[in-house]
Amino acid sequence: MSLMDISKIFSLLQPKEEDEDKEQCQALSSAVSTDDVTLLSELLSQENYRRYINTPSGWGVPVTPLRTAAALGHLRCLELLLEHGAEVDVLDVKAQTPLFTAVSGKHLDCVVSLLKAGADPNGSQYNNCSPLLTAAREGDVDILRELLRFRAEVDVKPKVPEWASNATTCRGPLYLSAVYGHLDCFKLLLLHGANPNYNCTDEKMLARIKQPKTVLEVCLRYGCGVEYIQLLIDFGADVYLPTLIIDKTTKQNEALLLLLKERVCPKTLMSQTRLMIRRCICLANKEPAIDRLDIPMTMKNYLKHHIS
Incomplete structure (x- = not known):
């Protein structure tokens, strides 16, 4: 934060002249x-x-x-x-x-x-946290849905100065929803365009942090379960980014097997097509755009990940 930012915050602590009558x-x-x-x-x-x-x-x-x-x-x-x-x-x-x-x-x-x-869904630029980060951490899917509906930034990052950069910088909404085990929030964020390769595509972040952990790595480390890995795969996560360390103490056998299988088996044409169509829809709220497509309802549901 700049000196001006700090001065603005401290100015809020000062009593004002019109406050004389309490x-x-x-x-x-x-x-x-x-x-x-x-x-x-x-x-x-x-x-x-x-x-x-x-x-x-x-x-x-x-x-x-x-x-x-x-x-x-x-x-x-x-x-x-x-x-x-x-x-x-x-x-x-x-x-x-x-x-x-x-x-x-x-x-x-x-x-x-x-x-x-008219409240800003992203909160204040002077606060390190944001409403979306808080909702993702607490697992409040209804509040998260409303924030996203009003165009909150889906991949918002904690606001920390560059000189204080650390692992906290990597903890975006998708990361937090995985670590705290909020599967509904995790899927909702992906549906609204959250980057499944969060932490590994931002050049500024890569310049500040040598080896940021991918969301896939986080899910494996915290034992999030196979559902999280499958969702990341379905939404186009790069399965070759994680550094896998497999030993006898690994408790993520099912999730690891799914990831290793994905590395050697190409995606189906349907899955590839879904990814490409969703990427071409640049709107933050993709579901209304999908509803307007002139295609059968079964295909619309597939694009929305409503069916397995």
Whole structure:
């Protein structure tokens, strides 16, 4: 992060001149915290309260009313605040947006409402993490689906400065969903265009990290199971990238056999055709594009990986 970025974050910690009167801020915060939508509506109808709608308050880490509503999952208060002009991507002192806190709290309805109101699905550029990385790690497939529907970056990387580059840089959404055993999230990410060779095609990453682990290697190392390996193969992962170390302690016999078999047996023409068609569809959300193709439903389902 640049000095300007750091200065911006620290500026959020400084009290503002218009914060001298704390009563209005505390009243708004209290109404949201108790999910008292009637009181909140009454307060926001008054200009002397409404002018503090984006003002952080509270002990410890000061936060805005919208951030509080998102963190607690108080949907009615959240929507009322948005109706009255609450800033949808306002940052707290941790550079987290209300959407990020809603995702962290697994409040699906609040996530959807914030996204519809224009929240950035990728969160803040000043935060190392992102809503998509959080959803993939936690295995919340419904929230992950909504973020992807609103065009969150499917191969988003943790934001770390180049001088602090380490293994954390490699831990994208596909990586995290595999390590934490979230098969539904893993498949959903691939369906939305996640790179099955993540970590091994980015020139900048290869220049910073000598031997980044492929997703295939990660799946084998963590015992993710044959389902993960099959999905990576089906979505076109390079099966020759992993460095296989096979010894008597290896517990991944079935997955290893599948990978070794794939190395010597060429893909079927159907499988190759599916890969090429999906690659030609450049849209982030491929399913609607596939639905518009003038082909039989059986073939559409095959392109969507709905059948084995």
